[in-house]
Amino acid sequence: MRGHFLRAFLIPLFFAGVIACVPRAFAAEQVDALLAAASDAELQPLLAKLRDSHQESRAAWQFWIGTLGGKQVVATRTEGDPLNAVAATTLAIRLYAPKLIITFGSARAHDPLLRAGDLVLSGKFAAFDGIISSVVPLDGGSDSLSWQRLPHPLATLGEKETPEYFFPADVKALEVAKTLMTPRGKVVVGVLGSSAQTNREADRIAWIHAHWNTSCEDGESAHIAGCARLMGVPVIGLRVIDGTEGEAASRVMDFLEARK
Amino acid sequence: MKKFLIWLLMIAVAGAAEPVEILVQGAEKLEVDEIVAALEKPVKTNIGPFSFWTGQIGGHRVAVQLTGQALINCTTSTILAIEEFSPKLIVNQGTSGAQAPFLTLHDIIIGRRAVDYSAFITPVLQVGQGSVALDWTPQPQRLRDLKTGRLIEFPEGFAGDAGAMTVAMRTRNPMGRVFPGVIGSAHEVNLEMDRVRWTHRIFGMDVEEMESGHVAALAHAYGIRYIAFRVVSDAPYEGIPFYAQAARATGLFTVNFLRNMPAL
Numbered sequence: 061m062r063g064h065f066l067r068a069f070l071i072p073l074f075f076a077g078v079i080a081c082v083p084r085a086f087a088a089e090q091v092d093a094l095l096a097a098a099s100d101a102e103l104q105p106l107l108a109k110l111r112d113s114h115q116e117s118r119a120a121w122q123f124w125i126g127t128l129g130g131k132q133v134v135a136t137r138t139e140g141d142p143l144n145a146v147a148a149t150t151l152a153i154r155l156y157a158p159k160l161i162i163t164f165g166s167a168r169a170h171d172p173l174l175r176a177g178d179l180v181l182s183g184k185f186a187a188f189d190g191i192i193s194s195v196v197p198l199d200g201g202s203d204s205l206s207w208q209r210l211p212h213p214l215a216t217l218g219e220k221e222t223p224e225y226f227f228p229a230d231v232k233a234l235e236v237a238k239t240l241m242t243p244r245g246k247v248v249v250g251v252l253g254s255s256a257q258t259n260r261e262a263d264r265i266a267w268i269h270a271h272w273n274t275s276c277e278d279g280e281s282a283h284i285a286g287c288a289r290l291m292g293v294p295v296i297g298l299r300v301i302d303g304t305e306g307e308a309a310s311r312v313m314d315f316l317e318a319r320k
Numbered sequence: 321m322k323k324f325l326i327w328l329l330m331i332a333v334a335g336a337a338e339p340v341e342i343l344v345q346g347a348e349k350l351e352v353d354e355i356v357a358a359l360e361k362p363v364k365t366n367i368g369p370f371s372f373w374t375g376q377i378g379g380h381r382v383a384v385q386l387t388g389q390a391l392i393n394c395t396t397s398t399i400l401a402i403e404e405f406s407p408k409l410i411v412n413q414g415t416s417g418a419q420a421p422f423l424t425l426h427d428i429i430i431g432r433r434a435v436d437y438s439a440f441i442t443p444v445l446q447v448g449q450g451s452v453a454l455d456w457t458p459q460p461q462r463l464r465d466l467k468t469g470r471l472i473e474f475p476e477g478f479a480g481d482a483g484a485m486t487v488a489m490r491t492r493n494p495m496g497r498v499f500p501g502v503i504g505s506a507h508e509v510n511l512e513m514d515r516v517r518w519t520h521r522i523f524g525m526d527v528e529e530m531e532s533g534h535v536a537a538l539a540h541a542y543g544i545r546y547i548a549f550r551v552v553s554d555a556p557y558e559g560i561p562f563y564a565q566a567a568r569a570t571g572l573f574t575v576n577f578l579r580n581m582p583a584l
Contacts, residue, residue, distance in 0.1 A: 120541040146395040192509040204453040215388030256439035264451035286392035
């Protein structure tokens, strides 16, 4: 065993200096779930139900900590874009160590079979903002329908990268979510896509749907899932197509109740 | 693996490390190798999947960070680094594609500003009407000012720190020229010259890459001084394809910068 220890730890330590991984007491609060939504309007129905709550903030991001349905939770506002969403999620993971991340809200349909009010559960996530174009000379135009996908090269221990087109959703949470019902549509398992884009060109939406297999698009869900994957935290996404105010929050309450 | 990552994170969370003056970032190993090699008494740390090396360069206590490429990696790792090391200055550096015709391999752009150019809203077009990328309307990065509760838009991106700019402009690039300029970030590799010309015209971009505009936003949110350096590693106007070893130029330049930079 000593020989293995030497090879695994002391030799790298010799080359890299002293590795500063000395365990210390875990100081962060640990909550059952992080609830992440783009806006105050989407969060408010849940914040109104928080018990024993208090608010904390860091830089540009706010956190509401309290008890919801008997579970300790933290809620944060992602502002509906990838940067704010990943920043708030990273902070929440560091400060509150959630056991599960729930990204929820409204979304715009990519799958032509989806209708307003349908609830899309994250079978998986696609951050579809990565593109590489072909070499085209000046005055040759720009053809976004000929671009190729660029995967996200997620950082991996040992100074490596793992290119990923899709990020997984938590299997157990998805099984619970499948028991949900929605009052004005159907419940489907699909691919939640996100980017900092608002796509309204029908042909481009069809291209994204064909290449990334996206069911719908929003501004943050897949980026939150990428951050969760980096940090090893389970994640689930609940998105209502063209959802009304508070509609997705109601499904989150149903989910928390079903998860008990 | 998942439990191991959480364990590594929890170790880091338990108490922040000794603060550093300067956080130096690179997205890929080649982009940090020269800087790690210049560190005196390096100490390696991991937070989650991210590697850091702390030590001294030019009298500064420095943390060198491998951020990984693009928004998800660099945002996650920068937040962790800021929380862990409380830097006074962030230097984000690495390779980039030229967006301006006068730039060539090994030239370095000092970011007088860094901007995220990934966000847009398209016009409404029906089936069969195609997709017209040059008609898309850019959307600015927004950050909330918690004192007023307002979401502030940053259509020009974020300015580089004036003091760091001055020092950087007096620093020698051993492999090429140095210019002040605008650095654009998105998870994109644009090789259509009309779109390259469009991003140059719309955003003023001199080079494109995948991190500095995002890290600039985070530094602004925390009120931390920020500067970005980008070496040209591919120049589509000249038909020069990506040359990964160009990262050495910006690494050596950054070491020179750290040695020129007065105490913070």
